[in-house]
Amino acid sequence: MTEARTTEPGAPRPLLRASGLRKAFGAVQACDGVELEIAPGELRAVIGPNGAGKTTLISLLAGELKPDAGQIVFDGADITALAAPARAQAGLARSYQITSLFPRFTALENALLAVQARAGHAFRFWRPAAGDPALIEPARAALARVGLEARAEVPVAALAHGEQRQLEIALALATRPRLLLLDEPTAGMSREETQAMVALLSGLKREVTIVLIEHDMDAVFALADSITVLVYGRPIATDRPEAIRKDAEVRAAYLGEEDGGDDRPARQEAP
């Protein structure tokens, strides 16, 4: 069983390292000693059955939850004690499995809020935000990055589900992150929308380091450089996609032994 791959000498310092991460909700150990090392530029998929603690892990990394134990080091700095806003300022951005936008605003205004949040202090009382090129241009760029530039003026409530999911990514991108934590970007999407999302994410690959939680195995195997399998809050394997596909323990725990020798794993549905 391969533990989190240790950095070889001469290899770049990991962008993110989590060690001994624990989080319990009452009697449920949602995160049970997670070790994670993400190299700069890699796309790491985290898979696991429902209730394996994947979203908890993202929330711990993003600072929305405080771990019971463990340490998170981002780009060489210990960020364990930092709250979510400070981590976002440091270059961590997350997306949500359940779309989390600003429904009263248009797509562009949503991106604008994200750009502005990243720009730091908002104690600017006079100049109209909506006409500020320092905000508008990066906001438009973020929309263009996810293919929503033509829908910029549309209120969020009028966007299709797939478009809202794209905007979800755009908000995270608008903060110019160095590490993107994506929580099931294809949740609730149709086949076509999922393919478009996979294309979008492969375009982002290399540009930004990504930790991807995903239930759609086709998407995972199409995108991931490496895969971590999480079961009961504990990583049981981290390896290249081909190796994970062959790993017997993984198959037993997650991919579903009942599929027999079938190469194509059963598609898990989001709860």
Add this chain to the structure above:
Amino acid sequence: MQRSDLAALIGLLAFALFPALAWAGGLLWAVDLASRMLIYGLAALALNLILGYGGLVSFGHAAFVGAGAYVVGILSFHSFMGGGFLGLPGSGSGFLVFPLAMLVSGLLALAIGALSLKTSGLYFIMITLAFAQMIYYLFISLPDYGGEDGLSLWARSDFGPLDIGNDVVFFYLCLGLVLAFTLLKRRLVGARFGWTLMGLRDNPRRMQALGTAGFRYQLAAFTLSGAVAGLAGALLANQTEFVSPSFLSWHLSGELLVIVILGGIGTLYGPLAGAVAFLLLEFLLREVTEHWQLFLGPILILVVLYARRGLWGLVEGRRRD
């Protein structure tokens, strides 16, 4: 927005000409009522900054109105009776007591906000109410300043050449201050500060995840809101030439909430429309019956049911949400 601004401009014009019209119609006494509308409107505009744009339901804004009123009342008292308050000599100068009223109310809001904003939702409502009631009982227990009976002003504040003892001059002072704050708020909510407030109102979790530490912006808005409510309190003390603990009571906090809801939560000019409608209804219904609140209730229910963005929502017409 165009339509809304146009309606506001017409409203401003109507107010600006009101004393002349009232004089022509022999209704000069109504100028006093109009001043009261502007004062309540100013307090409601202040409340709307945090209620409408910040999504923070403060049920204790009377504390800031009352504190502002008492600053004027107490300093006026000492300027005539001698002595001082906490080493501060009395003064009747409006140029001094008005900014001081804003400062005191602002600081009070800073302190109350710093503690209250650690909570949210129902707890925020209750804690702001609790703080306001504390201030209320504090002033009731000060016999030097009239206790429960309140304190009469010897004279309206002295603004040098501007004699606000004259009701018409006082009316224009109120109008000027309301206009100034409306314009300020208009810029404020359109600037980054306002966007941040609205973002925190609509999706605080996402705002945090995007890098906004919300507390400081909400506290800044709460403080500003308190300071302007204090200014309204200073005006109210001058209008009634009287300061009483009722300015600090939860009734006033509730009335301000009702005015904002009636006028339109989160609209720029709605709170002013709400204040005009509320005080006009109160005035008219009071003529008919002493149980005027019995009739005000159903009217409010109708507005809440059929005009979700309040009276100003009707003026603005359909909007995107």
